Amino acid sequence: MPERRPDGLTRRIIPCLDVHEGQVVKGVKFVNLVQEGDPVELGARYSDMGADELVFLDISASVQARQHVLDLTKRVAREVFIPFTIGGGIRALDDMEALLTAGADKIALNTAALIDPEVVTSGANRFGSQCMVVAVDVKRTAPGSWEVFSHSGSRSTGREAADWTREIAERGAGEILLTSIDADGTQAGVDLEITRRVSETVPVPVIASGGIGQLSHFKDAVERGKADAVLAASVFHRGIFTIDEVKTYLQQAGIPVRITGETQ
Amino acid sequence: MIGMIDYGVGNVGSLGNALRYLELPFVLSADPDELDRCEQLILPGVGAFGPAIERLRNCNLDGFLLEWAASGKPLLGICLGMQLLLSASRERGQYDGLGLIPGQVRKIEGAPREVHMGWNEVIPRRENYLVPRSGYAYFVHSYRCILDDLTIVIADTSYGGLLAAAIQKDNILGVQFHPEKSQEYGLDILQRFADGKF
Numbered sequence: 001m002p003e004r005r006p007d008g009l010t011r012r013i014i015p016c017l018d019v020h021e022g023q024v025v026k027g028v029k030f031v032n033l034v035q036e037g038d039p040v041e042l043g044a045r046y047s048d049m050g051a052d053e054l055v056f057l058d059i060s061a062s063v064q065a066r067q068h069v070l071d072l073t074k075r076v077a078r079e080v081f082i083p084f085t086i087g088g089g090i091r092a093l094d095d096m097e098a099l100l101t102a103g104a105d106k107i108a109l110n111t112a113a114l115i116d117p118e119v120v121t122s123g124a125n126r127f128g129s130q131c132m133v134v135a136v137d138v139k140r141t142a143p144g145s146w147e148v149f150s151h152s153g154s155r156s157t158g159r160e161a162a163d164w165t166r167e168i169a170e171r172g173a174g175e176i177l178l179t180s181i182d183a184d185g186t187q188a189g190v191d192l193e194i195t196r197r198v199s200e201t202v203p204v205p206v207i208a209s210g211g212i213g214q215l216s217h218f219k220d221a222v223e224r225g226k227a228d229a230v231l232a233a234s235v236f237h238r239g240i241f242t243i244d245e246v247k248t249y250l251q252q253a254g255i256p257v258r259i260t261g262e263t264q
Numbered sequence: 265m266i267g268m269i270d271y272g273v274g275n276v277g278s279l280g281n282a283l284r285y286l287e288l289p290f291v292l293s294a295d296p297d298e299l300d301r302c303e304q305l306i307l308p309g310v311g312a313f314g315p316a317i318e319r320l321r322n323c324n325l326d327g328f329l330l331e332w333a334a335s336g337k338p339l340l341g342i343c344l345g346m347q348l349l350l351s352a353s354r355e356r357g358q359y360d361g362l363g364l365i366p367g368q369v370r371k372i373e374g375a376p377r378e379v380h381m382g383w384n385e386v387i388p389r390r391e392n393y394l395v396p397r398s399g400y401a402y403f404v405h406s407y408r409c410i411l412d413d414l415t416i417v418i419a420d421t422s423y424g425g426l427l428a429a430a431i432q433k434d435n436i437l438g439v440q441f442h443p444e445k446s447q448e449y450g451l452d453i454l455q456r457f458a459d460g461k462f
Contacts (some may be wrong), residue, residue: 174379204378
């Protein structure tokens with residue numbers, strides 16, 4: 001029987017698919033949309049290629065979009081057998097229930113939690129913390145100081161990043177999806193300082209996001225940022241690296257990752 | 265036919281999708297008579313132990329499950345469903361479980377996070393049909409099973425020390441991870457549960 005480390009939990013690599021009007025796009029600095037394909041097809045492909053989870057963020061804000069998202073959720077749930085998160089425009093408990101019933105494993109809240117933090121508490125009580133991801137978009141406002149922004153990073157909230165993430169974790173968020181608005185789209189690496197600060201502040205897993213451009217950025221996010229998972233979009237969509245390349249790189253750097261297939 | 269116990273706790277949708285994908289016929293039910301006609305039962309479960317065991321009792325399924333276990337037909341508990349098979353839990357209070365497997369449910373301690381969330385390596389600890397190979401499975405839990413008899417552990421994983429990943433006592437089986445969310449590795453385990461003689 002093989003020996004093993006005391007903690008074998010792997011660091012997760014999560015492709016993010018921004019969905020607009022039923023098509024995958026990747027927002028650069030949250031503007032300039034580039035259409036990039038069928039979300040379910042792309043999701044299934046990433047799953048086959050070794051993605052540990054998938055995140056679908058619906059960035060269309062129309063009423064018809066809600067039905068698109070429900071249909072998308074049902075299709076993904078039927079075809080993909082890894083966990084997936086649906087986010088974007090989720091406001092009320094009814095939205096969450098509809099998505100979870102349609103087969104989403106987790107739902108991501110962002111602006112709704114900032115408008116009414118109680119929605120995190122009631123969601124966690126009703127559906128369990130394991131499915132409550134709270135996405136937090138932060139911007140550096142002074143050296144050593146980060147503020148939380150709402151409405152896709154467009155509105156200042158006056159909330160400090162560490163305080164806010166601590167509050168939502170206490171309210172029952174199961175995971176924090178942390179995005180640095182400054183780093184997002186730059187491909188210069190995630191903001192390690194705030195990632196580490198949040199990761200050391202909250203007891204729940206932190207997914208680092210925004211700014212991944214090179215293989216070393218994944219390693220830095222985990223090792224220096226202390227992230228439990230790393231989310232990236234364009235580097236995968238544009239074929240800059242495959243998930244396998246990222247995992248092989250991380251494995252060689254001594255970071256535990258899931259390599260698909262049998263392990264011995 | 266697999267009976268999936270529908271007692272209002274647990275993501276029966278995902279499990280149903282996985283069984284449909286595998287083309288394994290199943291029925292989703294809380295009716296003991298209907299479930300009794302099945303060849304195998306799956307007890308899913310997500311959330312906290314206390315409300316879940318209460319729901320089972322309110323659905324009059326606790327007594328039925330004890331009779332089922334005694335009949336020798338296979339029962340598979342998944343995640344919280346595995347924990348419910350044990351004697352008792354101290355998750356947010358003190359609760360009796362089904363008592364089909366002697367052991368206690370306790371908080372995970374000594375690990376980097378309170379919740380064990382993500383993919384971890386499952387390694388078989390003895391020869392068995394359900395989990396014959398090691399591989400990665402998806403876990404989400406903050407409580408763990410501590411078995412009185414460690415020979416019941418057929419596979420383990422490590423998070424703050426060794427955790428029971430899969431257990432088997434004769435026809436009573438449990439997996440702490442989510443096979444329906446563990447890609448080919450997990451789907452194979454569901455297929456094996458459907459095919460196996462336990």
